[in-house]
Amino acid sequence: MTEEIIIAGFGGQGVLSMGKILAYSGVMQNKEVSWMPSYGPEMRGGTANVTVIISDDRISSPIINSFDTAIILNQQSMDKFEKTIKPGGLLIYDPNGITRHPVRRDINIYSIEAADEAGKLGLSKVFNMMVLGGFLKLKPLIAPEYLHKGLQKSLPVRHHNLIEDNEKAVEIGKALLKPVLVLN
């Protein structure tokens, strides 16, 4: 099993930390992982993306240009990464702020209205975990107990009181997922 994922959105949406929690949970579950951020001259409010690879085998290149899954959280990232998904692959996106919806017909597409829901529930800090929940519902690569360990490892100890909220957000995210296009 190898899953190649791009997570892309605005800086501040928790894109990099979502990737880190996913990768660290993979380490706890004894998978091989790599986490490769875009680290260019980005600034706050600019775009941010991270490539996460989770595999049972040694990972070759941490830098890739096509993906099994793209998790897309803003329009710029939709424009840039929709075309990089492998045929038959998966696109999950939050429609909040999206003006041009996906056009591909050879991939599975799901939407997740996590930004709205997080705002309503006053849980905007864990918006990214709702999105991660949506992903894990479709691709259960990480068992819940390892996600818990991954959270413990990736969050600083002073934020360990937030682990419960993070796990709750994952469950909320699973329920928010809506199919847009599902291939047979």
Added chain:
Amino acid sequence: MGELRLMKGNEAVAEAAIRAGCDGYFGYPITPQSEIMEYLMVEKPHERTGMVVLQAESEVASINMLYGGAGTGKMVMTSSSSPGISLMQEGISYMAGAELPCLIVNVVRGGPGLGTIQPSQADYFQAVKGGGHGDYHMIVLAPASVQEMSDFVKLGFDLAFKYRTPVLILSDGAIGQMMEKVELFDPIPRRTNEEVIRQCPWAATGKPKERDHIIITSLDLDPAGQEKINLKLQAKYRQMKKDEVRFEMIQCEDAEYIFIAFGLSARICQKAMDIARAKNIKVGLFRPVTLFPFPAKAIAEISKKVKGMLVVEMNAGQMIEDVRLSLDSPQKVEHYGRFGGIIPAPDEVVSALEQQIIGG
């Protein structure tokens, strides 16, 4: 099994330095390697092992602090990225001349000049051919993973003291910034002063009555004396070529073609290899791990068994010169490179193999 962590390459270097028993880190911040000193500052190794971490006023100051520390037999290191490493060249040459051990980490970014902060391998020549003035080499280690960023810190210090020489880890911005699983080695206690005196009889550790002064210098105005120093250095480099060559070969047994690549490029070639093999192109990967000493003999041997070789680098063609010098007879060797911070994509490398080697 050691402790498992998910770490950036830069963080792994810093943690490995503490665990290797390093006595002092001296550096100056520059992207994309600033996490090394940041991690050390947060971790406060002074409280863990007594290791000193100091932000110097410049790269020139850091390398000269290494000269001083190494002169007393201490295990010292610095890190920087390309422009900063250029600033250190005078000091590195002095350390090679004075036979002082130290570890230098270059997390390479695109150049020339201030260039870019994106990854590159364009400092190969500077690393393996000298960089500073005079006839000298450093041992150059090229990590291709976060695990090796950690492991090579320990290996680098071992080699630095074994040969009394500066050792350079030639990494790049991508390996510095990416996170992977690392198995950390168990901490080694810092050497006591008594151990330093015993293990480093050449070091300036204070003059007891029974021996002469120890003078650490790279200066000898008498040409005969200076030639003697040069001969000693050259003998050392020959010894390294005999004993310290390291490389990795992946799927070379049945290969008709070979990628030759170091560091991040080798990882990209591994993926390219998978893509090519799915198309029934039998390609293997030869990865030099030490860039000096260079695995010349092994490359000469494998070249005889294959139809062609593609050297893939994130530069305009640097290691390929050493590959060509390794060969006994002309071979089909071509170069594929991207520069200025652009990382070649795996399928791009496969196309290059098809066009330049197989079809060319």
